[in-house]
Amino acid sequence: MSGELAGAAWPMFGWIDDVRAPLADAMRQGRPAALATLYKVEGSAPRGPGAQMLFVDPQDGGGEIAASGYFSGDCIEGDVASHALHVLSEGVPRRLHYGAGSPWIDIRLRCGGALHVLVERVAPDDAAARELLGHAEARRSCRWHSDGTNRRVTQDDGPLLDVYEEPFSLARRHDPVRRLIVSGGDPGALAAARLGVLSQFETILLRPDGPSEPPPFPVSRYVRSDPATALAELGMDRWTAYLGATHEDHHDLGGCLAALRGGAGYVGMIGAKSRASARLDALKAAGATPEDLARLNLSPGVAGLGKSPWEVATGILAEIMQALNPARERA
Numbered sequence: 001m002s003g004e005l006a007g008a009a010w011p012m013f014g015w016i017d018d019v020r021a022p023l024a025d026a027m028r029q030g031r032p033a034a035l036a037t038l039y040k041v042e043g044s045a046p047r048g049p050g051a052q053m054l055f056v057d058p059q060d061g062g063g064e065i066a067a068s069g070y071f072s073g074d075c076i077e078g079d080v081a082s083h084a085l086h087v088l089s090e091g092v093p094r095r096l097h098y099g100a101g102s103p104w105i106d107i108r109l110r111c112g113g114a115l116h117v118l119v120e121r122v123a124p125d126d127a128a129a130r131e132l133l134g135h136a137e138a139r140r141s142c143r144w145h146s147d148g149t150n151r152r153v154t155q156d157d158g159p160l161l162d163v164y165e166e167p168f169s170l171a172r173r174h175d176p177v178r179r180l181i182v183s184g185g186d187p188g189a190l191a192a193a194r195l196g197v198l199s200q201f202e203t204i205l206l207r208p209d210g211p212s213e214p215p216p217f218p219v220s221r222y223v224r225s226d227p228a229t230a231l232a233e234l235g236m237d238r239w240t241a242y243l244g245a246t247h248e249d250h251h252d253l254g255g256c257l258a259a260l261r262g263g264a265g266y267v268g269m270i271g272a273k274s275r276a277s278a279r280l281d282a283l284k285a286a287g288a289t290p291e292d293l294a295r296l297n298l299s300p301g302v303a304g305l306g307k308s309p310w311e312v313a314t315g316i317l318a319e320i321m322q323a324l325n326p327a328r329e330r331a
Contacts, residue, residue, distance in 0.1 A: 014070035019054040022068040026056045027124045034084035036119045043113025050161040050331035055084035093120040093148025120148045139176035160329045176239045177202045183227040184245030191313035227255030236262025241320040244269040260292040266323040268300035
């Protein structure tokens with residue numbers, strides 16, 4: 001089981017950065033899960049403190065344990081999975097130490113550092129886990145407090161990770177899932193939405209009076225109403241990015257103004273630089289403040305990547321990721 005995980009030909013589980021979705025799936029199926037949290041890093045490592053993995057009980061006693069997330073890019077994942085199986089069967093948490101000073105000298109970290117991981121069992125009826133998922137659904141920040149056996153969740157936006165040694169416990173913050181709202185339906189808008197999905201954003205595609213058939217790739221939601229109306233219904237917050245890409249000012253300007261007023265973490269509008277002045281004047285006339293306009297990204301993205309839809313979208317997604325991570329603290 002864990003050996004197959006370590007030697008996976010295509011380790012797609014590493015693409016899942018947020019363990020809450022697979023945790024919710026496990027709880028719905030009545031299956032316990034082992035939550036692994038990287039709580040200390042010494043030296044260099046691919047992931048930082050706060051990174052998490054989730055291992056779901058195969059239950060049939062024979063299948064491969066289901067994993068989400070990664071810590072080291074295949075150095076320790078298989079061994080963590082082995083410990084997770086024991087935690088799942090015994091219910092006793094484990095604190096693991098890999099690399100310099102580790103008792104497992106046969107496990108080599110190519111980065112040369114040391115990693116410390118807490119593995120804890122989460123039952124399908126765990127009250128703290130239900131509360132964690134409830135905050136996620138309501139788009140509220142919260143923190144998961146655990147010593148491996150006792151857990152609680154508080155609604156707060158403290159540091160990403162706090163670790164207390166004596167007695168040991170940790171507090172790991174969970175923010176709402178990053179959300180990308182793209183309005184439009186041309187190749188550029190579709191490329192931005194597709195990259196948003198691949199980048200694990202909750203991606204919503206708006207296309208005013210668009211076709212009744214769904215987009216050609218899965219999105220979290222497809223909405224056919226005017227952007228300003230849709231954004232008022234969806235609600236804005238600082239973990240949301242809005243990209244106006246209909247190229248119709250009566251749609252894009254209204255959407256941008258609604259996003260700015262709602263406190264979106266990123267607001268951008270695709271268009272020629274020659275149209276920027278007129279667009280700013282229109283937003284001022286509609287009531288946008290100087291503070292609002294200072295947060296607006298006209299002709300967004302990273303210069304020099306190219307002008308194809310995918311190149312433009314790549315630059316915009318990079319800009320959005322930076323804007324939604326102002327403290328540079330994602331694990």
